[in-house]
Amino acid sequence: MSEVLRAALVIARRDFSAVIFSKTFILFLLGPLFPVVIGMAFGGLGEKITRESLRPTVGMSMTAPDAARMERAHRILAARIGAENLPNLQRAPTGDPRALLARRDARFMAIVSGSVERPILTGKASDLAMLERDISLLASAAVAGDQLPHVQVEKQLVSASAGAEAQSRLLTGRAAQVLVFLLTMLLAGMVLSNLVEEKTNKVIEILAAAVPIDSVFLGKLLAMLGMSFVGIGFWGSAIVAGVKLLAGPDIAPPTPAVGWPIFLLLGAVYFTMAYALLGSLFLGIGAQAATVREVQTLNMPVTMAQMGVFFFATYAVDHMGSAPEVAAIIFPFSSPFAMIARAAQDAAIWPHLLAIGWQAIWVAVIIRLGVWLFRRHVLKSGRSSRRRLFRRRSAMVK
Incomplete structure (x- = not known):
């Protein structure tokens, strides 16, 4: 042996x-370090693109005061839950939402019209299913306005958590x-x-x-x-x-x-x-x-x-x-x-x-x-x- x-x-x-x-x-x-470096670079770039560019854009075909209320609600919610969790809002001309979506130069996934109290969301069925809750949240925050409550969470620290560990x-x-x-x-x-x-x-x-x-x-x-x-x-x-x-x-x-x-x-x-x-x-x-x-x-x-x-x-x-x-x-x-x-x-x-x-x-x-x-x-x-x-x-x- x-x-x-x-x-x-x-x-x-x-x-x-x-x-x-x-x-x-x-x-x-x-050799193996090159894919890691390239992956990190493209991962950061992809995250930035996803965060800034790939969020759906919703056009607001509303009156100027209602559009301003929706934009203010968007800023408040973005500060609390993050802008990446909300769709982009962009003002659109007033008129028939279906005609606005059919235009070749349109960049909107959906159009919200009507008023803040009674918003109407127009778009494809799959897009409406994805955006309905977000628009409802934005409209609810816009209706609440300055009355939107902000509850301060009290933090209590522990040295260990069995579940987290x-x-x-x-x-x-x-x-x-x-x-x-x-x-x-x-x-x-x-x-x-x-x-x-x-x-x-x-x-x-x-x-x-x-x-x-x-x-x-x-x-x-x-x-x-x-x-x-x-x-x-x-x-x-x-x-x-x-x-x-x-x-x-x-x-x-x-x-x-x-x-x-x-x-x-x-x-x-x-x-x-x-x-x-x-x-x-x-x-x-x-x-x-x-x-x-x-x-x-x-x-x-x-x-x-x-x-x-x-x-x-x-x-x-x-x-x-x-x-x-x-x-x-x-x-x-x-x-x-x-x-x-x-x-x-x-x-x-x-x-x-x-x-x-x-x-x-x-x-x-x-x-x-x-x-x-x-x-x-x-x-x-x-x-x-x-x-x-x-x-x-x-x-x-x-």
Whole structure:
């Protein structure tokens, strides 16, 4: 066993150095940050557009005093509940509302006419269903005028709220699940291409002749895992720096049930387990594939199945202690996602020790299965072909 581990570390150091010191690794590190920056920029722009431009505009075909009362009511309500929760109001010419809506230059979704006491809203049925309550609220505030009451809410602070804490821990567990899943799917696929490339170049045969196949598989898995942690460290540092820069240093995320130090440690362990489980499966697939096209063909069903497993684990978050959560914990590929969510909601540590041991057993089983398939279908076929070739040459000499 020590010989296998020693050889695996040699293979891991070789692959890790080859990836880390390559010219394209910096592009690999910077690549995921570009979508994040672009997403934040477009998210802020989209929020601004939604807040300012995409709110429905209602034309007021009313007398000037009634229109002024509606505008004043709009300002009062906007100060209390936010302008983004109300439609825009714009004065429109008096006349038939249907004719105003039919004009090509009209920019109104609906027209409110009549008086403040008896408003008439004209528009399509779907638009009226959306705007009816807002116009009724504005008209009611306009009728009340200066008599619109404003009740001051007295605030009473508490140090803790069990319901709010449970909700925040649930959100923390969901966020951790999504993060572990995205990182696993982003990084585990590199194991496939690495192994297929070395099979094509016949490097894998040289390694197989020098060290046990178990060491080759384990070493490649350790190398890609180490490279993944380098990437995670870089991306995590960049995200933390960006959040502190944009949100300020006083931001305080909700505390998970096990506490942040243990939660981060468990997050790293469960990412390792999820990566090892999926990576060892990908190693077995890559060992059987001869070309990149075959890898892509085999990779798709595995990826879709993993997405289904992830959705099953997210469903189990809301049902702690139920049969779905127990099944998600027992099934090895969903176990890391289910357990990281449990760490955010339950302070018990012993279930994590059992789960990590259970997942490690399955990693070993999947690696052994991949090694067995590699020996049976790749190395054995290679030896038999060499024997046939040798016999053919012997026959030619005779």
